[in-house]
Amino acid sequence: MMTPLRRTATALTVAAALAGSTAMTIAPTTALAVPAGGYGDLVETLSPAVVFIEVTGKAQDAQSLADALPPGFPREELERRFGPMFQDQPESRPMQGLGSGFIISADGYIVTNNHVVDGAETVTVKLADETEYDAEVIGVDPLTDIALIKIDADADLPIVPWGDSTAVRAGDEALAIGNPFGLGGTVTSGIVSAVSRDIRSGPYDDFIQTDAAINRGNSGGPLFNADGEVIGVNTMIFSPGGGSVGIGFAVPSDLVQDIVADLRDDGTIARGWLGVQIAPMSEEIATVLGYDDPKGAVIEKVSDDSPAAEAGLADGDIILTFADKEIADVGDLTRAVADVTPGTTTTATVWRKGEEVTIDVTVGDLAKQAA
Structure with missing residues (x-):
């Protein structure tokens, strides 16, 4: 089963170089390439630009048990004997969801997934230092499941650099940082399992497949190479039971950059x-x-x-x-x-x-x- 990286309890379901930016670009040097001792230095450098996203959507009328009763069910007789048993008007609650994203410009543009912000009334972005901002949805592209949102901060924000996804090969190291199940700042590592993967999810399938563990809540988070460059946006998993089984898919960064540039221009995609x-x-x-x-x-x-x-x-x-x-x-x-x-x-x-x-x-x- 192909599963967008979201919480199943909800129905809520990226840029050319930013010219003239004064961004504090996080561009690891060769010294920050993954050492034999682990990923600590790399993660410490990249994490400030990875964000956690919470969304709320319109409340929907909840169905009461009484509404779900089959025709002819003897409700009145049961209530006569045992007292009130059915709530006619259950409380409606706003729909909620979560996901991940990453900052691509010092002035607050953030890439995430369309299915993370789809239908959202409010979008809240939380930085690694726990600072929270209200975000505006600039534009979405359902066909590639990419969205561009923006926050307004008081100072320049840290960003991560784009990598060349066309140079990615099966066997290359891969690192994911995100917000699985609401556990912000979670890091997982693995390799690129395959490239140009067509999983028949849409007309623009060209996914990077990875065995780095990604789960619900990782949606919209970055997939990095060993140089700390974004090579993809984590979007979907193959999972019979809903959790990671080591088969995750990311939209390649070269495609994402084109989509984001188009969205940033006027909020729409021209195809x-x-x-x-x-x-x-x-x-x-x-x-x-x-x-x-x-x-x-x-x-x-x-x-x-x-x-x-x-x-x-x-x-x-x-x-x-x-x-x-x-x-x-x-x-x-x-x-x-x-x-x-x-x-x-x-x-x-x-x-x-x-x-x-x-x-x-x-x-x-x-x-x-x-x-």
């Missing part, structure tokens, strides 16, 4: 839209075309009045590159299209009737399709 139904290339087609392995994305259907239709893409075309990016599978095409600013004209290389054809495509706006 490109093509308007095609796609499927992976089969082994049979790859063999016919002379490829060692299947690659590209096969267009099964072009939507009417879509950018794909206007560009002349057709059913059966195999997209090999899009916007100068190689397309190895359908996920590559989804991400390549999304990365193009709506209204931009780019090129696609397709295999059509035995030859490669280059087609100009003006990408549409995905948000307008979802509206």
Whole structure:
């Protein structure tokens, strides 16, 4: 079972370099790389920029036991014999949840998960020194489960640096700091178990998998490399019973930075839209075309009045590159299209009737399709 890192009792369910910042960037030197003696120096340096998040949402009407009784249940007879047994109007309580996050700018921008702040009426951020601030939700992106929030402090805040998630390899050291089950300041370590993991949770799956223990409440917290750089945002676990079994997933930092930059600009995400139904290339087609392995994305259907239709893409075309990016599978095409600013004209290389054809495509706006 794939489980967002949240408390099951609740229904509450990241930036380009910040130019001109006077941030007190926590950038460990080589001397702070994990020594044989442990992670103490590294954790001491990083922890001040990791925050703990508490949220409250709208109170929902609780269902009384009487409301849950099956039709025909002899309530009146039981109460006649034994006295009042059922509370008709149970007290409604605000929904509550918790999570983690990390500061990315001295003026208080913080990255966390969308599912941590989704539906929240109030968001409270607690720093490592127990100082608390009310936070504003700047923007969220449900498709990648990333959110950007902000607090206003009286002084510059410590931040952590971004790492290059494209350089991460299976076997690299990994360190998680967060707020599991409300136990703030919890540190766990392990390795990167896999990269580019597709767990079929959404169209932009490209997770870093780690065996560093992460649990509910770690949501939105940072996954660090051995140099103390953020390589991912802890988001989801695989857990038959709800606790850590050593299979956790983090949104890679390169994707998060793009999302955060977009959210910080205007609070929304601009994604490109093509308007095609796609499927992976089969082994049979790859063999016919002379490829060692299947690659590209096969267009099964072009939507009417879509950018794909206007560009002349057709059913059966195999997209090999899009916007100068190689397309190895359908996920590559989804991400390549999304990365193009709506209204931009780019090129696609397709295999059509035995030859490669280059087609100009003006990408549409995905948000307008979802509206």
